[in-house]
Amino acid sequence: MIALENVTVRAGAFSLSGISLEIPTGQYGVLMGRTACGKTTILETVCGLKPARSGRILLDGRDATRLKAANRGIGYVPQDGALFSTMTVRGHLAFALEIRKTPRELVRTRVNELARLLGIEGILDRRPAGLSGGEQQRVAVGRALSAQPKTLCLDEPLGCLDEDTHQEMCALLQRVCREVAVTTLHVTHSMAEARKLADCIFRIENGVVTRV
Amino acid sequence: MITSRRTPQTVTTGHRVRSDAPFIAGLCLLSSVYVLLIAGMLLADLSFTTPGNFLAALRSEEIRYAIRLSLISCSITALLSLWIAVPIGYLMSRYSFRGKAILDAMLDIPIVLPPLVIGLSLLILFRTPAGRLIERFIPVTYAVPGIILAQWMVGCAFAVRTMRTTFDQISPRQEQVALTLGCSRSQAFWRIVLPQVRRGLLAAGTLAWARALGEFGPILIFCGATRMRTEVMPTSVFLELSVGNIEAAVAVSLLMVVAAVIVLLLVRVFGRTAPFEANQI
Numbered sequence: 057m058i059a060l061e062n063v064t065v066r067a068g069a070f071s072l073s074g075i076s077l078e079i080p081t082g083q084y085g086v087l088m089g090r091t092a093c094g095k096t097t098i099l100e101t102v103c104g105l106k107p108a109r110s111g112r113i114l115l116d117g118r119d120a121t122r123l124k125a126a127n128r129g130i131g132y133v134p135q136d137g138a139l140f141s142t143m144t145v146r147g148h149l150a151f152a153l154e155i156r157k158t159p160r161e162l163v164r165t166r167v168n169e170l171a172r173l174l175g176i177e178g179i180l181d182r183r184p185a186g187l188s189g190g191e192q193q194r195v196a197v198g199r200a201l202s203a204q205p206k207t208l209c210l211d212e213p214l215g216c217l218d219e220d221t222h223q224e225m226c227a228l229l230q231r232v233c234r235e236v237a238v239t240t241l242h243v244t245h246s247m248a249e250a251r252k253l254a255d256c257i258f259r260i261e262n263g264v265v266t267r268v
Numbered sequence: 269m270i271t272s273r274r275t276p277q278t279v280t281t282g283h284r285v286r287s288d289a290p291f292i293a294g295l296c297l298l299s300s301v302y303v304l305l306i307a308g309m310l311l312a313d314l315s316f317t318t319p320g321n322f323l324a325a326l327r328s329e330e331i332r333y334a335i336r337l338s339l340i341s342c343s344i345t346a347l348l349s350l351w352i353a354v355p356i357g358y359l360m361s362r363y364s365f366r367g368k369a370i371l372d373a374m375l376d377i378p379i380v381l382p383p384l385v386i387g388l389s390l391l392i393l394f395r396t397p398a399g400r401l402i403e404r405f406i407p408v409t410y411a412v413p414g415i416i417l418a419q420w421m422v423g424c425a426f427a428v429r430t431m432r433t434t435f436d437q438i439s440p441r442q443e444q445v446a447l448t449l450g451c452s453r454s455q456a457f458w459r460i461v462l463p464q465v466r467r468g469l470l471a472a473g474t475l476a477w478a479r480a481l482g483e484f485g486p487i488l489i490f491c492g493a494t495r496m497r498t499e500v501m502p503t504s505v506f507l508e509l510s511v512g513n514i515e516a517a518v519a520v521s522l523l524m525v526v527a528a529v530i531v532l533l534l535v536r537v538f539g540r541t542a543p544f545e546a547n548q549i
Contacts, residue, residue: 100444103448105447125448126450128448131448136439138441140442155451200449203450
């Protein structure tokens with residue numbers, strides 16, 4: 057479950073207050089809104105990258121408001137993928153597991169499992185520089201899911217993809233999120249994308265979040 | 269037939285763009301004045317000396333000592349500069365805090381201060397009780413550690429600038445992702461940021477090294493110009509000139525030119541960081 061209760065957040069001169077929303081466990085929630093209305097700010101607050109000034113953030117039933125990003129048990133996919141340029145795809149998929157000092161054999165098994173799930177077995181030894189937009193986003197999703205988080209946060213992950221890749225990635229996200237049973241918060245400005253993917257849709261307008 | 273009482277405004281079809289040649293010729297002419305002056309200086313130096321003079325200078329024990337001391341002190345300066353430039357550059361690039369603008373301006377002081385003033389300020393600093401206390405354990409003034417300190421004061425400022433620019437070019441988004449993946453800030457720095465700034469490190473180190481090699485004013489004031497003690501290469505040039513041995517002064521100068529060119533080439537080759545364009549979709 058992802059729940060925000062009366063959350064106030066500030067980013068420079070911009071601020072949002074009284075933000076509340078709830079995405080039930082295992083569901084795919086989409087937060088929509090115009091450019092610069094605060095969608096990304098909310099997502100980053102859920103991730104722990106921006107502090108909530110007041111209110112509560114509940115992730116998987118526990119209060120995560122004051123938890124560091126590293127301790128929230130979330131996977132985060134930013135719009136540009138933000139892949140680590142010096143690392144191979146295999147390194148990306150193994151990163152979160154290595155940080156947790158997971159035994160090497162388990163890491164190898166998990167990397168192969170994710171690569172199969174996302175259809176990136178063929179590019180495991182490549183670096184981000186040579187990957188297409190779709191491949192980069194698959195890697196970013198794989199990296200976010202590698203430590204088996206209960207929550208997945210996607211910040212306009214399909215925004216820069218061409219039409220065909222967009223369709224393909226939509227189908228992939230739908231399938232992957234169902235298979236790994238993760239609660240998802242996906243931020244987008246596209247209604248079509250929201251209709252295709254969402255179990256529940258939220259809209260943010262003039263600083264107020266409403267369920268559509 | 270449709271007519272209009274007012275004459276419609278139309279785009280002039282006969283508009284012709286003038287040739288770009290005079291503009292480009294002007295750019296080349298003005299640029300060539302400076303480039304020719306640099307080349308002329310180097311050629312004049314080369315024509316002033318002979319291989320014999322060069323070898324004679326290299327055979328001089330004093331000059332060999334100066335070269336050795338320069339190479340050692342500059343290398344230590346470069347390492348010390350990186351040691352400081354990395355944390356300051358990262359701090360200035362990633363964090364906002366009160367007084368940041370003042371700190372930013374302070375970091376540029378060694379770049380804009382006249383070298384003699386840096387030497388004098390160091391000398392005065394080591395006359396204070398704190399300075400005297402340090403000197404009780406490590407002799408700094410008129411000693412080799414003083415040379416390294418004087419070189420480091422200037423070299424480090426250039427390294428800090430280079431490292432800050434390098435960190436600015438790396439998207440902080442990658443570190444944010446690393447934090448959500450379970451990293452502490454320190455793990456994100458060591459595992460994600462540092463591997464990406466290798467070229468910047470090399471550029472900052474070589475710049476600090478090159479600046480240190482050319483430092484003369486602060487060293488002269490702070491450490492003096494004692495042969496076989498506090499003599500670095502610029503000091504050799506000064507001492508040889510002061511006794512009228514221009515050939516030896518030019519030979520040492522040329523050695524410094526060669527070292528500077530090598531360093532500049534290294535900076536050119538490795539200084540181009542390829543930041544995060546690879547991640548742009």
